[in-house]
Amino acid sequence: MEKTKKGLRYGFGDKVFKIIAVGMAAFIILIMSGLLLELFEGSRLSLKKFGLSFLTSSEWNPVTENFGALSSIYGTLVSTIIAMLIAVPLSLLISLFLVELAPPFISKPAGAAIELLAAVPSIIYGMWGLFIFAPYMSDHVQPFLTEKFGFIPLFQGPPIGIGMLSAGIILALMILPFISSVMRDVFKMVPSVLKESAYGMGSTTWEVTRKVTIRYGIKGLIGACFLGLGRAIGETMAVTFVIGNKHSISISLFDPGNTIASTLANEFAEASEPLYISSLIHLGLVLFLMTLVVQVCAQLWLKNVQRKMGGGL
């Protein structure tokens, strides 16, 4: 290696590093394409037999070998939407509180606790949901909702504690620590000189928060939401325990349903007929494509936001 100041910039180490880095990036793309190809290969039987009707039929009959993904897709979307509706506002508030308002003796341990929650394995959430949360839902929350909001078809049906709403809430609890900790990091990165200038001009805390902090970090915040969304869409074990595993679509949130991930977790091990297995792989392909679409939308939205709001992150 050349030892001169100028020489080090064009050293051998740099070239090697570049090759390895580019190689690893290419490797990732290779793996993703390989995965996509395998999914297509595996679902060929199902694509041939069902084609596009797979996406519009909600029948799932392993005996007559008639499969349709609609109930799973619906369940995935609904449980994810419920989770996001609950988790995103809460995460925003939690991270704002921890960064802007809380004194260090609260924010440090609370921050650590949130990181810990994010690391709890999802099956623990599932078991907690089944044994502790579901009875609580059926004894207290669901009767309350039926009483106050029973006229809305969303809240009708027997209050058994397991179903779409419970699954959505458990998912929210799972992605909340994750989104909070990313948002916290985003807010910490807002340069204090920016905030201090705003304070110096007489802005209130809320004005600074809304017009400076959030605006500055909006890209990071949206990114955090999409990370949480990605996790919620594919979440398997926590959902399987509390969603009731039923292949049907129902308006009521109290009714059981199923998601793509929970169907795969339940049925893949025992599926022995080729068409059955192929349909399950087809479900996996649908989930893969859904996640891809979500990612693309995220990127487009972020670009749009960058244009509109500026922002440094």
Added chain:
Amino acid sequence: MKLRDLIIGLALTGALIFNLPLSADDATINGAGATFPNPLYMKWSAQYYQLTGVKINYQSIGSGGGIAQIKAKTVSFGGTDEPLTAKEQDENGLVMFPMIMGGVVPVVNIEGIKAGQMRLDGQTLADIFLGKISKWDDPKIKALNPEIKLPNKPIAVVHRSDGSGTTWLYTNYLAKVSDEFSKKIGNGKSVAWPSGNFYGGKGNEGVSSYVMRLRWSIGYVEYAYALQNKLAYVQLKNKAGKFVKPGSESFQAASVGADWKNSKGFYVILTDQLGDESWPITGVTYILIHKNQPDAKVGAALLKYFEWCLNSGGKMAEELDYVPMPKAVTDLVMGALKDEVKSNGSPVLK
């Protein structure tokens, strides 16, 4: 700099040394399959290890998984609740034999009703699981239970969400006793349950916990799970027209009528058997091994283990609420194993 390198070097070397495969008896025989006998197989293999030092490792991944893995030769033996026909056995070069019996029992969660109190028959059960009977105080259920005050509550039906031999056995019985069930739903490891108040739990454990918590629910689990979770099982009317409770006597009564000797490949389905004491949803869990064992020593160890399970494992099985095969059948099985399991042409067990 130098000291740090030295420490790193030592740590890596140490990790390498301590992870090298250490010597001797790595004699682990692997099997996989049905979840139903899993508690028993674990107890047996632990006891066998104490006695002989041979490790038997069983992974409960489900009957379908067991069949798939033994066909793929990734395990030495597979466990399944759903029997393979003699033709399927021959096609894949497998030998199948019965290991232990058990039964599937319907369990209910109704306030005030204790285990063995409620009575149902096949037709009514099928109608409940078809969704045709949707309330507990339906006249058909009332007719079978005149002394019980049944509530006017909707029935919450719990089934398996995952494919399973338990479902296979249960739907086999319902399809036998109800034409409508056979046509609409059919017999399978995983079936399309009707819409309505139907919930799917994962595994016997999932169904048990749903039934325990959902009031006015009915589900079906293996007998051992019903006992261990103290669920209220029901009495069923068997083919002979008598109401029986589940248990070792009624399971063994069901197996008495079966013609083991003349059933090729030990393919016997024990649901809906004749006999006053027979439990209508009795089942057998089977073991699958390859006819041609590539390694004679492993084959011999495998057969010796099974011989021990069949002949000496009965008491442990009963402690865990399983029902051992009668001696006549175990003798037949050992005879078949000695005849048919070979390695390079010569029998593995003499």
